[in-house]
Amino acid sequence: MKEQLEGIRRRALAELSDHATAEAIEAVRVRVLGRSGELTEIMRGLRDLAPAERPLVGKLVNEIKSEVESRIAALQTNLRGRELERSLGEAKLDVTLPGMKIPRGRIHPVTQVIEEMLDILGEMGFEVEYTQDVEDDFHNFAALNFAPDHPARDTQDTFFLPGGLLLRTHTSNGQIRVLERRRPPLAVVCPGGCYRRDDPSVRASPAFNQIEGFMIDRHGRITMSHLKGVLTEFANSFYGETPVRFRSSFFPFTEPSAELDIHCLLCAGAGCPVCKHSGWTEVLGCGMIHPNVLRAVKLDPAEYQGFAFGMGVERTALMKLGIDDMRLFFENDLRFLAQFPSVNGGVR
Ligand code: PHE
Numbered sequence: 502m503k504e505q506l507e508g509i510r511r512r513a514l515a516e517l518s519d520h521a522t523a524e525a526i527e528a529v530r531v532r533v534l535g536r537s538g539e540l541t542e543i544m545r546g547l548r549d550l551a552p553a554e555r556p557l558v559g560k561l562v563n564e565i566k567s568e569v570e571s572r573i574a575a576l577q578t579n580l581r582g583r584e585l586e587r588s589l590g591e592a593k594l595d596v597t598l599p600g601m602k603i604p605r606g607r608i609h610p611v612t613q614v615i616e617e618m619l620d621i622l623g624e625m626g627f628e629v630e631y632t633q634d635v636e637d638d639f640h641n642f643a644a645l646n647f648a649p650d651h652p653a654r655d656t657q658d659t660f661f662l663p664g665g666l667l668l669r670t671h672t673s674n675g676q677i678r679v680l681e682r683r684r685p686p687l688a689v690v691c692p693g694g695c696y697r698r699d700d701p702s703v704r705a706s707p708a709f710n711q712i713e714g715f716m717i718d719r720h721g722r723i724t725m726s727h728l729k730g731v732l733t734e735f736a737n738s739f740y741g742e743t744p745v746r747f748r749s750s751f752f753p754f755t756e757p758s759a760e761l762d763i764h765c766l767l768c769a770g771a772g773c774p775v776c777k778h779s780g781w782t783e784v785l786g787c788g789m790i791h792p793n794v795l796r797a798v799k800l801d802p803a804e805y806q807g808f809a810f811g812m813g814v815e816r817t818a819l820m821k822l823g824i825d826d827m828r829l830f831f832e833n834d835l836r837f838l839a840q841f842p843s844v845n846g847g848v849r
Contacts, residue, residue: 502558509539510565517572526576533569540566608843611830614818615692621738627690632675634694635666640674644797645754660696668696672713680798685717703826710814717807728808732761755788766820785812
């Protein structure tokens with residue numbers, strides 16, 4: 502028995518040489534110390550031995566066991582050290598190199614303009630509601646009092662989608678969507694994307710943004726004077742103290758209708774090619790909400806009145822930022838975008 506044990510010891514230690522691989526070490530551990538390993542088996546058979554022999558064999562087994570265990574532990578520590586050294590040698594780390602500059606994102610100039618407009622309108626008491634870009638004829642046209650044969654309904658102007666749907670051509674659908682689920686008194690603005698079949702050009706884009714706004718209450722509390730007051734105040738906060746004028750206009754969904762002009766920001770009213778020598782630029786459409794629009798959302802026009810307005814964001818942004826080509830907003834060339842650092846460096 503003693504011989505057998507010494508044999509186990511000799512073989513194990515020979516295999517656990519200084520150059521043993523991790524696999525070789527594991528193989529020895531399993532063969533000698535494992536649950537059905539050589540030493541375990543001998544311990545199990547201990548009771549079959551002569552009583553006098555048992556303590557001696559037991560002692561020897563324990564001795565070999567701890568010898569093999571500590572040899573394995575030493576080899577493993579050694580292996581880990583060599584592995585660490587190897588990986589450190591591989592990755593050459595030069596702590597004197599300058600750090601890498603992480604480029605910082607910015608808020609898109611169009612988004613900045615939208616947020617500035619919403620901030621001003623928000624201070625004036627308007628709530629923000631987002632409504633859908635994919636619409637049906639009712640919410641984009643019919644409820645807004647467009648005649649069945651109105652040219653805007655033509656496939657030349659509007660992107661139609663399968664299933665009687667379309668991409669909204671203006672944010673005025675927001676008036677209908679909001680009034681279908683909420684009752685006045687209300688002062689709401691709806692920002693969002695709009696789509697028209699225009700070729701991209703200096704002054705137009707097939708996808709653009711508008712901000713719609715409306716204010717409605719009962720019993721004649723909201724009048725054309727409120728419309729003029731609110732929009733003049735908005736123009737003065739957003740464009741700076743600039744002369745404004747309301748020019749009468751036409752929209753199917755307002756009556757009376759008007760457009761708001763401000764003094765051309767480029768020539769300050771003197772006349773230049775951009776304002777076609779008129780000294781004025783149009784910034785938004787507005788008017789008193791047409792009785793048929795109120796009826797479409799089941800409000801009695803004898804009881805409820807209000808005004809609405811809608812303004813394009815990109816054209817305004819061009820003027821305000823002094824840019825001469827709308828396509829720059831959609832090309833997303835970082836060299837262009839980087840010229841409009843946002844407040845707080847883009848962190849809001
Ligand atoms: N929807 C109009 C447009 O796209 C703007 C508008 C909105 C006019 C609300 C009057 C009232 O031009």
